Amino acid sequence: MALNEPVAVCVDAGTTVIKAVVFDAAGRELVVAHRDTAVRHPRPERAEQDMDEVWAAVVGAVREAHQRTGAPPVRLLALTAQGDGAWLVDRAHRPVRPAVLWNDARAADLVRRWRADGVLERAFRRNASLTNAGLPNAILRALAVEEPDALAAAHAVLTCGGWLYLRLTGVLGLDPSDASAPWLDLRGAAERDAAGGNAAGRGGGPAYSDELLAAYGLTEHRELLPPLLTGSDRTAPLAGDAAEALGLPPDTPVVLAPYDIVTTALGNGTTAAGQATCVLGTTLCTEILVDQAALDTDGEPAGLTLDFGAPPLLMRAFPTLAGTGVLDWTVELLGLRDHAELSELAARVPPGSHGLRVLPYLSPAGERAPFLDPSASGLVTGLLFTHRREHLARAVLEGLAHVIRDCLAAAPHRPAELALCGGGAASALWCQLIADVTGVETVTTEDSQVGAKGALVFALTALGDHPSLSSAAAALVRRRRRCEPSPEAREVHDRDHAEFLATRELAASRWTGWRADA
Missing domain, CATH: 3.30.420.40 (ATPase, nucleotide binding domain)
Structure with a gap:
């Protein structure tokens, strides 16, 4: 240059x-x-x-x-x-x-x-x-x-x-x-x-x-x-x-530019109604663009709706309190170097982690999306003597993927693809696992800094270099990797997701009392 x-x-x-x-x-x-x-x-x-x-x-x-x-x-x-x-x-x-x-x-x-x-x-x-x-x-x-x-x-x-x-x-x-x-x-x-x-x-x-x-x-x-x-x-x-x-x-x-959960979506090329992004960061933020005319406030209260100055678009966002902090905790607990080693361990285990499941609600603030419970806490189930570090590594990644599936179920539309970004998107295993658990194709871009790219997309549109966010994204955002859901893994994860939800419902009956006394 x-x-x-x-x-x-x-x-x-x-x-x-x-x-x-x-x-x-x-x-x-x-x-x-x-x-x-x-x-x-x-x-x-x-x-x-x-x-x-x-x-x-x-x-x-x-x-x-x-x-x-x-x-x-x-x-x-x-x-x-x-x-x-x-x-x-x-x-x-x-x-x-x-x-x-x-x-x-x-x-x-x-x-x-x-x-x-x-x-x-x-x-x-x-x-x-x-x-x-x-x-x-x-x-x-x-x-x-x-x-x-x-x-x-x-x-x-x-x-x-x-x-x-x-x-x-x-x-x-x-x-x-x-x-x-x-x-x-x-x-x-x-x-x-x-x-x-x-x-x-x-x-x-x-x-x-x-x-x-x-x-x-x-x-x-x-x-x-x-x-x-x-x-x-x-x-x-x-x-x-x-x-x-x-x-x-x-x-x-x-x-x-809009605040980061919106801007990261723009940096992923999510600029039209029906398109979706998930930020694999400190928060797992699953978000989908909707037309203002289709805004529904009559359903079950969940998530956030954000006006970011691009009418008629609004962002329906489900920013969880479960995210890569759960991976940090697991890395420390297992004595690993980093998230990459965690993914390497998890890759040794087949889908379902031999029955080990994790509810990854570890934040002291509980959970806020797609459900709200300040008392929510984590839970490990199905643990046996036969389970090892690699089983827990995979179960944690799968548990977070089930959280993303839960958020997609609360979203107003099911997207054709889910653009992934954030630090967690560096893991090819996790990107594939999210596709398998959700049943939605996942895609990533060439950029390492998707939030900053979204700020650029917004800024060049605001300054008149591009007539719309979509045209700016078409010129600036380049896709890198696609992961299609595996039919074989889907059968395992569909069963596990039903158990994930049932276990959470049972655990929720005890969360409030336990956390209040802690």
């Missing part, structure tokens, strides 16, 4: 790793720089991050990536980040306290009360999202009791993406994908669209719902909700102080 050829720098700010990726004009990865970020647990069920440390990690990753590429001209800086949680700032735009993350469980008891009182179901009928303990409405209510001084000092509640966009541009606001759950009335938007509203169907754009705020008991904290960033608001020039820190020219266009 010539040194004078402009590049795009895309930041994917995950929960534990910040990645800065430099792409050339054809959308090929040139350099990837990483910075680890610390998640602190002041109590076992709590998860927090230092907001300034997250910003410093972004600065370090971007500077390294740009310099390693030879410091070429930068056409744009695009940003996607972890979602949910509560990142509080004061009027000077400084952190009020550490960020409370999406996997924090301090509000678990509150969510249980909301469910018992019907609050969760009433809210789902309006915004098609099922509140969990890691969403900002639950966290704000918990902080109002535990830390009223923090809320009194706060000027706005942001997410990670909103915090980083503020540091980069000085613009305070919230992306619609971050605001959808729990603040936006998506059913009302669909109804207005059906009645002949504007092209976006929202009378000029999405808006916060006072009805939902009242349902959550947060009316008095309405002023904490920052402006919604829509259309051109999601692009702003890089501020001078941020430019100096990053080593980039001032006024470089900064594009705020």
Whole structure:
């Protein structure tokens, strides 16, 4: 690449790793720089991050990536980040306290009360999202009791993406994908669209719902909700102080892409209604695009529905609390090197793992998709003296695949294929196993950093280089591997899935009492 050829720098700010990726004009990865970020647990069920440390990690990753590429001209800086949680700032735009993350469980008891009182179901009928303990409405209510001084000092509640966009541009606001759950009335938007509203169907754009705020008991904290960033608001020039820190020219266009579970889908080429993606990361997030006109809020409450500013598309997402953290736990438990060795062990065992099964609900926050139970916990069944490490390795991978199948069953449509991404997609065995368990062909792309690629797809569409997300994805996303379901394995996994669901139903009858006494 010539040194004078402009590049795009895309930041994917995950929960534990910040990645800065430099792409050339054809959308090929040139350099990837990483910075680890610390998640602190002041109590076992709590998860927090230092907001300034997250910003410093972004600065370090971007500077390294740009310099390693030879410091070429930068056409744009695009940003996607972890979602949910509560990142509080004061009027000077400084952190009020550490960020409370999406996997924090301090509000678990509150969510249980909301469910018992019907609050969760009433809210789902309006915004098609099922509140969990890691969403900002639950966290704000918990902080109002535990830390009223923090809320009194706060000027706005942001997410990670909103915090980083503020540091980069000085613009305070919230992306619609971050605001959808729990603040936006998506059913009302669909109804207005059906009645002949504007092209976006929202009378000029999405808006916060006072009805939902009242349902959550947060009316008095309405002023904490920052402006919604829509259309051109999601692009702003890089501020001078941020430019100096990053080593980039001032006024470089900064594009705020949707939060990471949406952006990873775009990076996989999931841009049309009916297409689906599953992120094999810290959360297993199974998601499918739907047309706003087909939004159904009358069924069983489950998952999240996200408006990401591409009407008439909405994202139905089922982000579990079970994910690659379960693999990390298994690697440590078995004394293995890494996930690759775990896959090598699992490959030695046939489908079904000789009767060993794992319910992989290991998060202290329980589970949030496709069902909600803050008390959910893991379970191993069928264990015999004849089972070895390789059986447990395979049973864990199969258990997580059954979670994905469970999420697909809750989705509004069965997809023809499931695009996989995230760290887990590096395992060819797991990709094949997911195809076998779900009965859906799985595909992966050439990119190692699918979230960053999705931010690029979104940014180039926002800046007018492509007329639509679909055309941008067609030009930038390249498929690599396909796995077709094995008919022989399907028979085994169909039987095992029925047992998986039956075992979970039996275990659920004891979860609440056990966790409450722990």
